[in-house]
Amino acid sequence: MPKPFLIPGLLCLALAVTGCDRSKPVEAAARIFEVRGIVRGFAPDRSTIDVEHEDIPGFMPSMRMPFSVKDKKEIAGLKIGDGISFRMSVTDKDLSLDQVKKIAATDVRVAEPSPVANTSTNAADRLREGDAVPTFTLTNQDGRRVTSDSFRGKPLILTFIFTRCPVPTFCPRLSHNFSDLQEAIKADPALGGSRLLSITLDPAFDTPAILKEYADSLRADRTMWTFATAEPAQIKALTESFAVFVKPEGGTISHGLATALVTPNGVVTKIWRGNGWKPAEVVEELRRQFK
Numbered sequence: 001m002p003k004p005f006l007i008p009g010l011l012c013l014a015l016a017v018t019g020c021d022r023s024k025p026v027e028a029a030a031r032i033f034e035v036r037g038i039v040r041g042f043a044p045d046r047s048t049i050d051v052e053h054e055d056i057p058g059f060m061p062s063m064r065m066p067f068s069v070k071d072k073k074e075i076a077g078l079k080i081g082d083g084i085s086f087r088m089s090v091t092d093k094d095l096s097l098d099q100v101k102k103i104a105a106t107d108v109r110v111a112e113p114s115p116v117a118n119t120s121t122n123a124a125d126r127l128r129e130g131d132a133v134p135t136f137t138l139t140n141q142d143g144r145r146v147t148s149d150s151f152r153g154k155p156l157i158l159t160f161i162f163t164r165c166p167v168p169t170f171c172p173r174l175s176h177n178f179s180d181l182q183e184a185i186k187a188d189p190a191l192g193g194s195r196l197l198s199i200t201l202d203p204a205f206d207t208p209a210i211l212k213e214y215a216d217s218l219r220a221d222r223t224m225w226t227f228a229t230a231e232p233a234q235i236k237a238l239t240e241s242f243a244v245f246v247k248p249e250g251g252t253i254s255h256g257l258a259t260a261l262v263t264p265n266g267v268v269t270k271i272w273r274g275n276g277w278k279p280a281e282v283v284e285e286l287r288r289q290f291k
Contacts, residue, residue, distance in 0.1 A: 203235050
């Protein structure tokens with residue numbers, strides 16, 4: 001089975017684009033794509049714009065996703081439902097747009113809606129800070145069974161990713177943040193030997209063997225950082241518990257982001273939504289709660 005990742009140079013392979021030059025700084029190797037799409041929303045401060053875009057050959061199929069905005073003035077006159085064309089720049093750390101032009105929405109060809117895997121809206125079932133993590137059974141990167149009890153006794157930071165995620169600000173950013181957390185935990189005994197858990201959103205592809213390769217590419221210490229898969233029903237139950245939106249979309253997965261801190265006795269004590277959190281925030285929370 002072909003390897004879906006390689007660190008460094010993760011993005012070059014994820015984009016299926018040849019010519020990644022490792023002699024140059026990664027940031028210098030930005031990939032540029034011309035894209036068309038429909039505006040679906042804005043961040044309150046208009047720092048990001050939500051766009052349902054057409055297929056982007058060599059990168060990803062048609063789907064809806066947020067983009068960072070290089071210059072807010074370029075989107076100042078836009079409203080939801082407008083058609084736009086733009087230039088998309090992709091590095092290993094960011095994905096942004098510029099050169100935005102308004103076009104006829106009827107000229108944009110987006111994918112037909114695909115089946116929804118998880119769009120749970122039952123707020124009563126969602127975990128909140130102070131709730132116990134539900135019992136779960138997973139299979140780790142070594143093919144071994146792990147359960148919720150396997151992580152008792154130490155603080156746990158868990159998140160959801162998938163190895164083929166092509167968007168640098170989503171799964172790759174979370175995985176690099178976890179790499180930083182791993183080093184911080186190793187260096188500071190005050191962090192209580194905290195454990196890390198990355199649960200795949202793509203159990204059909206992310207077998208234990210694939211997860212092992214991904215873990216190795218990140219130089220994960222498997223004594224403290226576990227990558228895990230499970231039966232689809234178990235993944236669905238966990239993503240619904242943590243209110244993580246998951247939807248198959250044109251061969252990839254549109255999804256939300258959630259990272260949780262769990263106490264040694266299995267209680268959720270903090271949940272970070274999205275990708276804006278920094279490893280230093282988690283370290284500070286660990287020190288505050290478990291000093």
